[in-house]
Amino acid sequence: MEGELSCENPEVTNLDLETDELQDDVSDGSNMSSPEHDSNSNEYGSEHDAGSYTAEEDTVVIRDMADIKKISVENFHLTDISKYEFASLDVAYKFYCWFAKMSGFSVRKGHVIRNRERHVLQQTFLCSREGFRHSQGLNPEDRQRQQKNTTRCGCMAKCRVHIDIRSRRWYVTVFEFEHNHELLNGTMCGFLPAYRKMAQGDIDEIERNRTAGIRPYQVYGSMANASGGFHKVGFVKKDLYNQVGKQRKEVYSDTCRAVRYLRDLSTKDPLMFVTHSIDLERRLERLFWCDGESRKNYEIFGDVVAFDATYRKNKYNCPFVVFSGVNHHNQTIVFATGIVTRETEETYVWLLEQFLTAMNGKHPLSVITDGDLAMRNAIRRVFPTSHHRLCAWHLLRNASSNIGIPECMSHLKRCMLGDMEVDKFENLWSEMVEKFRLQDNNWVKDMYEKRKMWATAHIRGSFFAGIRTTSRCEALHSHIGQFLHSRINMTDFVQQFHRCLTFFRFREIEADFQSNYGEPVLQTSMRSIEKSAAKQFTKEIFLLFRSILKNAVLLRITGSVELSTGYIFNVSKYCGDGSEWYVTFCEEPIDFKCSCLRMESLGLPCDHILATMLYLDFDQLPECLVLPRWSKYAKDSIRDTYASGSLYWDAQPAARFSAIVQMCKVAAELVFNDLEEYNHIVDILGGEIRRLKIKRNDQSGDQSGELSPVLQTGIEEVDILNPDVVRTKGCGAMPNGTPSNHRSHRSCGVCRVVGHNKRSCPHVHTTPLGGDTQYSASESRHYYDDSYEFVGQSGYERQY
Numbered sequence: 001m002e003g004e005l006s007c008e009n010p011e012v013t014n015l016d017l018e019t020d021e022l023q024d025d026v027s028d029g030s031n032m033s034s035p036e037h038d039s040n041s042n043e044y045g046s047e048h049d050a051g052s053y054t055a056e057e058d059t060v061v062i063r064d065m066a067d068i069k070k071i072s073v074e075n076f077h078l079t080d081i082s083k084y085e086f087a088s089l090d091v092a093y094k095f096y097c098w099f100a101k102m103s104g105f106s107v108r109k110g111h112v113i114r115n116r117e118r119h120v121l122q123q124t125f126l127c128s129r130e131g132f133r134h135s136q137g138l139n140p141e142d143r144q145r146q147q148k149n150t151t152r153c154g155c156m157a158k159c160r161v162h163i164d165i166r167s168r169r170w171y172v173t174v175f176e177f178e179h180n181h182e183l184l185n186g187t188m189c190g191f192l193p194a195y196r197k198m199a200q201g202d203i204d205e206i207e208r209n210r211t212a213g214i215r216p217y218q219v220y221g222s223m224a225n226a227s228g229g230f231h232k233v234g235f236v237k238k239d240l241y242n243q244v245g246k247q248r249k250e251v252y253s254d255t256c257r258a259v260r261y262l263r264d265l266s267t268k269d270p271l272m273f274v275t276h277s278i279d280l281e282r283r284l285e286r287l288f289w290c291d292g293e294s295r296k297n298y299e300i301f302g303d304v305v306a307f308d309a310t311y312r313k314n315k316y317n318c319p320f321v322v323f324s325g326v327n328h329h330n331q332t333i334v335f336a337t338g339i340v341t342r343e344t345e346e347t348y349v350w351l352l353e354q355f356l357t358a359m360n361g362k363h364p365l366s367v368i369t370d371g372d373l374a375m376r377n378a379i380r381r382v383f384p385t386s387h388h389r390l391c392a393w394h395l396l397r398n399a400s401s402n403i404g405i406p407e408c409m410s411h412l413k414r415c416m417l418g419d420m421e422v423d424k425f426e427n428l429w430s431e432m433v434e435k436f437r438l439q440d441n442n443w444v445k446d447m448y449e450k451r452k453m454w455a456t457a458h459i460r461g462s463f464f465a466g467i468r469t470t471s472r473c474e475a476l477h478s479h480i481g482q483f484l485h486s487r488i489n490m491t492d493f494v495q496q497f498h499r500c501l502t503f504f505r506f507r508e509i510e511a512d513f514q515s516n517y518g519e520p521v522l523q524t525s526m527r528s529i530e531k532s533a534a535k536q537f538t539k540e541i542f543l544l545f546r547s548i549l550k551n552a553v554l555l556r557i558t559g560s561v562e563l564s565t566g567y568i569f570n571v572s573k574y575c576g577d578g579s580e581w582y583v584t585f586c587e588e589p590i591d592f593k594c595s596c597l598r599m600e601s602l603g604l605p606c607d608h609i610l611a612t613m614l615y616l617d618f619d620q621l622p623e624c625l626v627l628p629r630w631s632k633y634a635k636d637s638i639r640d641t642y643a644s645g646s647l648y649w650d651a652q653p654a655a656r657f658s659a660i661v662q663m664c665k666v667a668a669e670l671v672f673n674d675l676e677e678y679n680h681i682v683d684i685l686g687g688e689i690r691r692l693k694i695k696r697n698d699q700s701g702d703q704s705g706e707l708s709p710v711l712q713t714g715i716e717e718v719d720i721l722n723p724d725v726v727r728t729k730g731c732g733a734m735p736n737g738t739p740s741n742h743r744s745h746r747s748c749g750v751c752r753v754v755g756h757n758k759r760s761c762p763h764v765h766t767t768p769l770g771g772d773t774q775y776s777a778s779e780s781r782h783y784y785d786d787s788y789e790f791v792g793q794s795g796y797e798r799q800y
Contacts, residue, residue: 066686104183
C-alpha cells in the first residue's frame with residue numbers, strides 16, 4: 001500500500017473504537033526480542049535534540065477521540081500524516097490504534113526516550129507482530145498445555161512521534177506502513193486482543209449480573225442481545241470468564257473480603273451485627289452476622305426460633321446455619337446466619353451466645369431443630385428456659401430406618417402428632433410397642449425417654465406458632481440454592497444471600513398490601529365475628545381462622561358450671577365419640593381458656609372457644625383471642641424506628657447507569673447514518689466527558705487527605721485467611737488410599753463388574769423370542785462370588 005490507505009472491507013468503518021479499550025501491549029504468552037527495544041538513543045540524535053520543527057500552514061490539531069473519529073477513512077492518504085499534530089502522547093497513541101484497527105492490525109507501545117527530568121520526548125508505536133518469540137518454553141516435552149500459535153513475525157511497521165517543545169504538541173517523525181503479514185478484515189480484526197479489552201461499563205454490567213446470581217454465559221448472551229449480535233459485543237466469552245475470575249481474585253483472601261463486605265453494610269445499616277473467630281493459623285473458624293431489620297423482627301417474632309445447617313453451598317463446604325422464624329403473614333423470616341467450619345457443641349454454643357448478644361439477651365420461648373446432639377446440648381446450655389422441640393419429619397425418617405416395619409409408621413405418627421391427653425398417649429405407645437414387639441429396640445427406648453421433646457400430648461401449651469418440623473428451614477435452603485452452588489466463593493456467597501434476603505422481605509411488603517387492600521368476602525353464617533377477625537388478622541392468618549370458625553358449628557355446649565369469676569362450659573362434637581373439652585370463661589376482664597391448649601400452642605382461638613362465644617352471643621372477637629404477632633399491626637412498634645429496612649439494598653445507581661446507557665444506544669441508532677448529526681453528537685459528548693473528568697479529578701484532589709468511611713471504621717484492618725475445605729456430617733469415611741476427588745464407577749447389577757450394566761451383562765440369559773432376561777438364583781450367587789475375587793485382583797472397588 002503506497003500513498004493512499006485502502007480498506008479491503010468497508011465494514012471496518014462501522015467498528016467502534018472506545019477511548020478506554022486500547023491495550024498497551026499485546027503479548028502471545030512469552031518474552032519478545034525486538035531491535036526496536038534495543039536501539040540506542042543516539043540514533044535519534046537530530047530528532048530529539050532539536051525538539052521543534054516548522055509547522056505547515058494546513059496543520060490539523062487533534063485534541064481527543066472525537067477529532068479522530070471525524071477523519072474520513074475513504075479520503076485518508078498516508079501523506080496526510082505529516083500535517084497532523086496531537087495534543088498529547090495519549091491522543092497520538094489512540095490515533096495510531098484507530099488507524100491500525102481500520103487497517104487490520106493491532107498496536108503495542110515500543111521504545112521511549114526521556115530527558116534528564118524523565119519527561120518523555122519521543123515514543124515509538126509498533127505493530128503487535130513486531131519481533132520474534134523466544135525459544136524458551138517451545139519444547140513440547142516441557143509443556144502440559146497445547147502451545148499457542150506464533151504471532152510474532154518481525155513486522156517493521158511502526159509510527160514514531162516526537163514532542164514540539166514550543167507548542168507542546170506531538171508530531172509524527174517516522175511512519176512505516178509496510179507489513180510482512182496479511183492484514184485482517186473488519187470481522188476478524190475485532191478478535192485481536194488489543195480490541196477485546198472491556199470498557200468499564202461492560203465490567204460494571206458483568207459485576208451487577210454476577211451479584212444477581214446470573215451465570216457468565218447467560219450474561220454474555222444478554223449483552224449480545226442488547227448489542228445486536230455477538231460480533232458487536234466487543235469481546236469473546238473467554239474474556240468474560242477471565243474478567244469474572246479477576247474480580248474474584250482482587251484480594252488475597254476471599255473470606256477477608258466477605259467480612260469487609262458485611263462490615264461495610266454498617267455504613268447503611270447502623271444496627272448491623274458482625275462477629276467472627278479465627279484459629280491459630282488466622283483462618284476463619286466461625287462467622288456470625290445479622291442486620292438491623294432482622295434484629296427488629298426478632299423483637300416481635302422471636303418467640304419461636306428454628307435453626308438448621310445446610311451443606312455444599314460454598315466451595316469450602318462450610319456448613320451454613322440459618323436462624324429463622326415466622327412473621328405475622330405466616331412467612332419464613334431470617335433472624336441471623338452463621339458459617340462454621342466444625343459442627344461441634346462448642347461451635348453451636350458460640351453461635352447461640354452471639355445470637356443472644358445480638359438480640360439484647362432475649363431468649364426464645366421455643367426452639368426447633370433436627371435433633372443433632374451438638375445442637376441439643378448447646379441449646380440446653382445457652383437457652384435453658386426455652387422449650388426444645390425435635391423435628392417431626394426427621395424423627396419419622398429415622399424411624400423408618402431404625403424400626404423397619406412399614407405398618408408401624410402410622411401408629412408412630414399418631415402418637416407423635418395426635419392431639420390427645422397424656423394418658424391416651426401412654427396407652428397408644430404401649431399398644432404399639434407390644435403389637436410390633438419393639439421392647440428391645442434401643443431407638444424406640446431412646447425416643448420414649450425424649451417424648452417431651454416431640455410428642456404433641458406432652459408439649460401442648462408451649463407456643464410453637466404451628467411449626468412442627470424444620471421444613472421451613474429446608475424450603476429456605478432450597479430457595480437459597482437457586483442462587484448458590486458448591487463452587488461459589490465466600491464473598492459471592494454472602495452477597496447472594498443478602499440479595500435473596502431482600503427478596504424474602506419484599507414478599508412481606510407484598511403480603512402487607514394484600515392484607516390491607518380491600519376486604520375478604522364473608523363465607524360463614526357468623527358474619528359479625530368473621531368480619532371482626534378480618535379487620536384484625538392478616539390475610540393468611542384470617543384464612544386459617546375462618547376454617548376454624550367453620551368447624552365451630554359442629555360443636556355444642558352440653559353443660560356448664562358457674563364460678564365466682566365466670567363459667568366452665570362442657571363442649572363436645574355433635575354426634576361425636578363422646579370426647580369433651582372444657583372452656584373457662586371469665587367476665588372481668590374477658591378471657592377464654594380451653595383444655596385443648598390450642599390457643600396457647602398456636603396463638604389462634606380453637607373451635608371449642610368459638611363455639612362457646614356463639615353460645616354466649618358474642619358478635620366481636622375479643623382482644624384476648626387476638627395475638628399481637630398475628631395481627632396487621634404487629635410491626636407498628638418498630639416501623640418508625642426502621643422505616644426503610646427492607647429496602648436497604650440500594651439499586652438506584654445501577655438503574656441510573658442502565659438508563660443513561662439506553663439513552664446513548666437510542667441516540668446512536670438515530671445519528672449513525674447522518675454524518676452531520678453524528679459529528680454534532682460527538683462534539684457534545686466529547687465536551688461533556690472532558691468536563692466530567694475535570695470535575696472528578698478536582699473532587700478526588702479535595703478528598704485526598706480524608707479517610708474513607710471504610711478506613712475510618714477499621715474495616716481494612718481485617719486480616720483473615722480462607723478456611724480449609726471441610727468434611728461435613730454425613731459424608732462418611734473415605735476408604736484407605738482413595739483420594740478425595742475419586743469418582744466411583746458404576747458396576748453391573750448382576751455380576752458387580754465395572755464396565756457394563758445388567759442389560760449388556762454376558763452372564764444374563766436372554767429368551768430366544770426376545771423375552772425378559774432370566775437367570776437363576778444359584779447362577780447369580782455364583783457370579784457374585786466370582787466377581788468379588790475378580791474385582792479384588794483387578795484393583796477395582798466393589799460397588800453396592
